[in-house]
Amino acid sequence: MNEVDELRRAMRATERADRDGLDLAGIMREGRRVRRRRQVAGTGAVAAVVAAVLIGVGGTVARTRPPEPTGPAPAATAPVAASTATTDPSPTATADPGPTEPPPRPVGAVVGSGIRYGADERVFYVVPVDVPELPGVTIGLAAGRRSPTGELTTDYLVNDVAGSDRRPGFHQIGYDQQRVPADAPVPTFGYFVGPAARIVGTVDGRHVEARLARWSEDPRLVIFWFDPGVLAPGTPLDGIVARDARDRKL
Amino acid sequence: MARGDAEFVEFATAASARLVHAAFLMTGNHHQAEDAAQTALVRTYASWSRIRNGDAYGYARSVLVNHLVDTWRRPIREYPTEDLPEQRRGDVADEVATRRWLLTILGTLTARERAVVVLRYYFDLPEAQVARELDVSVGTVKSTGSRALEKLRTAGLTAPEPQGTRR
Numbered sequence: 116m117n118e119v120d121e122l123r124r125a126m127r128a129t130e131r132a133d134r135d136g137l138d139l140a141g142i143m144r145e146g147r148r149v150r151r152r153r154q155v156a157g158t159g160a161v162a163a164v165v166a167a168v169l170i171g172v173g174g175t176v177a178r179t180r181p182p183e184p185t186g187p188a189p190a191a192t193a194p195v196a197a198s199t200a201t202t203d204p205s206p207t208a209t210a211d212p213g214p215t216e217p218p219p220r221p222v223g224a225v226v227g228s229g230i231r232y233g234a235d236e237r238v239f240y241v242v243p244v245d246v247p248e249l250p251g252v253t254i255g256l257a258a259g260r261r262s263p264t265g266e267l268t269t270d271y272l273v274n275d276v277a278g279s280d281r282r283p284g285f286h287q288i289g290y291d292q293q294r295v296p297a298d299a300p301v302p303t304f305g306y307f308v309g310p311a312a313r314i315v316g317t318v319d320g321r322h323v324e325a326r327l328a329r330w331s332e333d334p335r336l337v338i339f340w341f342d343p344g345v346l347a348p349g350t351p352l353d354g355i356v357a358r359d360a361r362d363r364k365l
Numbered sequence: 366m367a368r369g370d371a372e373f374v375e376f377a378t379a380a381s382a383r384l385v386h387a388a389f390l391m392t393g394n395h396h397q398a399e400d401a402a403q404t405a406l407v408r409t410y411a412s413w414s415r416i417r418n419g420d421a422y423g424y425a426r427s428v429l430v431n432h433l434v435d436t437w438r439r440p441i442r443e444y445p446t447e448d449l450p451e452q453r454r455g456d457v458a459d460e461v462a463t464r465r466w467l468l469t470i471l472g473t474l475t476a477r478e479r480a481v482v483v484l485r486y487y488f489d490l491p492e493a494q495v496a497r498e499l500d501v502s503v504g505t506v507k508s509t510g511s512r513a514l515e516k517l518r519t520a521g522l523t524a525p526e527p528q529g530t531r532r
Contacts, residue, residue, distance in 0.1 A: 118523065129467055131389075137385070
């Protein structure tokens with residue numbers, strides 16, 4: 116038996132036949148919730164999609180979002196159906212878009228990345244969020260696009276689903292696994308709270324350096340992203356570390 | 366129960382044990398493995414109407430491994446002696462030793478390397494299928510798999526001999 120066969124044999128020999136089965140009723144209940152969220156998201160209504168990740172923009176969505184029978188969603192991050200911050204979105208002849216809410220409004224400065232999609236630029240900005248039963252989470256980080264006229268289109272929003280959004284260290288990281296939108300993939304991005312001077316990811320044994328910007332409203336909060344030329348959007352990192360100005364690991 | 370639901374129950378009943386074990390091989394932790402398998406099945410059920418007539422198992426497997434790769438900071442740290450099943454065959458000690466050895470050598474790999482190893486050698490998938498399920502190129506699968514095997518060799522890729530056969 117060669118070594119690969121040995122590995123195969125060991126993997127199978129360690130299967131546990133005596134474990135209890137999974138809770139299929141619970142799985143199907145949660146699956147139905149996910150399905151409902153996707154259907155709501157399909158309408159393109161910003162507020163409804165944001166509710167899908169239990170985020171209320173500007174603290175108003177909590178009053179209008181569809182009822183949720185139980186606790187937080189399993190996913191901490193989600194793509195947001197592209198929504199512009201203009202006041203006059205193009206009308207559609209499709210389904211009822213559902214309750215209307217204002218799109219996420221940036222808090223503090225919008226951070227330009229220099230990444231271009233035609234005339235648009237990839238930008239990052241902090242938005243207010245309202246997560247039920249999580250008073251420590253009041254902000255999320257959005258990846259959007261800014262048109263030459265300054266119009267913002269939010270593509271992806273990440274926020275914490277536990278604890279405090281100002282806890283020192285890394286917070287939720289956004290991966291564009293669904294390539295939303297397909298022609299403007301979102302770079303891997305997130306934020307770190309602390310005196311980070313460098314943020315370095317590891318993927319396939321190589322180090323990739325993130326670009327950084329401090330949030331105008333709280334300089335402890337360091338927004339970071341990986342340029343698509345350095346890290347292809349959607350590529351999972353194997354690790355990530357932050358270092359201070361003296362190159363000490365934080 | 367609707368027909369689609371009945372089909373899903375049948376599918377999940379048949380697939381869950383292997384999904385849980387695959388997740389265990391990637392995490393080394395039974396509780397995390399069950400959580401991950403549950404997450405994969407939730408997403409599979411959410412998309413059931415679309416995938417039920419296709420490769421539902423492949424879909425669930427892909428969701429599972431990508432979910433685990435995304436949660437890369439979880440180390441392999443469970444040791445099998447803490448939760449032994451009660452039933453007993455004469456080869457329990459061998460099984461425990463094999464599991465401990467397996468977790469030790471898999472623990473030398475990155476999350477993505479573990480994913481490739483599990484898909485290639487536990488699920489016996491061809492490289493092209495692994496590439497599709499991880500959404501990477503075949504070249505990446507080859508290089509990652511090769512690097513993983515090299516690490517496993519360095520870590521001692523030769524299973525412990527069953528007790529009683531050692532000379």
